[in-house]
Amino acid sequence: EIVLTQSPGTLSLSPGDGATLSCRASQSVTRSQLAWYQQKPGQTPRLLFWDGSNRGTGIPDRFSGSGSGTDFTLTISRLEPEDFAVYFCHQYGASPFTFGPGTKVDIK
């Protein structure tokens, strides 16, 4: 089973700051089959990226996804108030598919 580790656990930032979130896999993720999601309290997860860097429907271009192999990154260029949320990664390159524990981006 591929274990996903996300860092940092919490990121305390201000609106306008940039954010870099990491997702590291215990084994190489086949064909970069990794997704990123955003989840806010009381809401369902929102797909941000699939296959590492393919932007989901309606996702603003201040969000970018990158990486391959065992290291993946979600970057938010300038945080908007609505971006404060939990972000988690999900690999579907090898069964069983697995999820990371999440990174919380909160307001400093």
Place this chain on the structure above:
Amino acid sequence: QVQLVESGGGLVKPGGSLRLSCAASGLTFSDFYMTWIRRAPGKELQWISYIDPSGTSANYADSVKGRFTISRDNAKNSLYLQLSSLTDEDTGVYYCARGHLGLEVWGQGTTVFVSS
């Protein structure tokens, strides 16, 4: 607007069974793979199972294989998860989602609580 609504959760004794449903609207249901995911209290999300659009092929996590069965009724735009031989480790919120490689739409979840 695509909407997924889960139902069927509740309190069940260890060893018991339960059937979860996921009603889909706003999409051509028969075109899509569908997935069940759960979150146990205090733990990260866990992928449970997915099923292909026709309902003929499915994949399961080892922890539920032989105990849970995923199925669908495309005529009713519905996805199901039959849970059996439940243990307290099966307690959690169960979500259905559209897709299986990148989950584009999620339901709000239904809670299963296994306790004597």
